[in-house]
Amino acid sequence: MVEVAGAAGSIGDKPALKALLSKLRSQLGPADVGLPVSRYAGKGRRPASGLRQSDIDLLTDRSPGTYSRFESGSERPRPTESYLLAVARALRMTEEDWRALWLYRLNSHPPYPLKPEASVVIGEHWQDIVDDYGGPAYITDRAWKVRFYNQRFADIFPNGIPPENTMEWMVLSRYSREVGLPDWENSWARLVLPQLRAAYNQFPQNRELGLLVRKVEKDPVAGPLYASLDESYRQPDGDTRFLWHAGRNERVTVTMGPSMPLAAPGFLLMHLLLNYRAKPSNWRDHTHPLSAPIGG
Structure with missing residues (x-):
């Protein structure tokens, strides 16, 4: 049976x-x-x-x-x-x-891809879709490597150059910790690190993802946080946090709208809604004073 x-x-x-x-x-x-x-x-x-x-x-x-x-x-x-x-x-x-x-x-979607390690081909038409979005937008693969992005996304970063890997930038970059992501530990690291762990559990044989996890584990700042996670995994859908916009040279709030290209399980299409005045409803302003953006 x-x-x-x-x-x-x-x-x-x-x-x-x-x-x-x-x-x-x-x-x-x-x-x-x-x-x-x-x-x-x-x-x-x-x-x-x-x-x-x-x-x-x-x-x-x-x-x-x-x-x-x-x-x-x-x-x-x-x-x-x-x-x-x-x-x-x-x-x-x-x-x-x-x-x-x-x-x-x-009556449900599968909990995982049929072939997690198969080579995923995502069509070039996604670049046109990302470009057509009025705000910042980008697409990452299973290991958070940026595949497509628009200029409005690039403008967020120093010199208009986005990172090659958004997860690595969020948790390992000194610029992110000190300037780019205000209240880095509580508003960013403790929320995105569970996403990294969940992805690695889903795609344990993904080489690039494994290398990223090992980098995080060895990092003196992010490593202890990753090892002692007490936050449950949650999707970033609708999350609103502070972000330093290098192109505008000001702190803004960003609300995240993720979705997934159906032909590419594990890939992420992220739309960002920027607000230049509002604060997150659950924001507690206990960050250090922001300096001018720095590289690195």
Whole structure:
């Protein structure tokens, strides 16, 4: 039987689920998945062009009939993540197929990419989208490396040059700690470091992310904070904090609006809303006096 994970839930879209799985089965032959063609060929019969439902039971190491019930949209028992992953691998799903599988079967988005370490290609059209936004905007990959940004984002930084990696800049840059990010420890470091830890847990084999974590752990300032995190992970959506705007040479508030390009799990599109007068509603002004922006 399909492994049970909690109570059975309603199917998102049975016809779409069946259409997706049937199509994927039809696109694979026995040789594609390491099954002998003789399983399909009887006397005077031609091998089938696609995989049978019983083949998926064999490939996923489940009892006969398990996959048939799953493809038909049977609500009981509810499949676990491990079964969905096994089916996805057996049918050689793409990331788009993986998301559709979760939506059609469980009415939810998958908790992680199907292939966390696969090379992610994000279209150049995102540069046009970022450029068209009226405020600062940028896109980072899974390790917070900046892929696209607009000029309004660049203007925030000294000499109009944005950092190559926003997480590294936020937690390791001396400029960020002393000038760029007012109340650095409480308003920035203790909020973004849990995001770093969560990302590393999600993508533990990401080399660049691992290198960044090790840099943070070795840092005499950020390292102890990272090691003794007492803040729970939270998304930055709607957060408002102080920021030093080097281009304007003044302190502003910034409200963050993150989203994710659907074809690039783990990537982040960040829109920033700047306000040149207001303070965050929960702001406590206990920062040191700001000096003029410095490099480094």
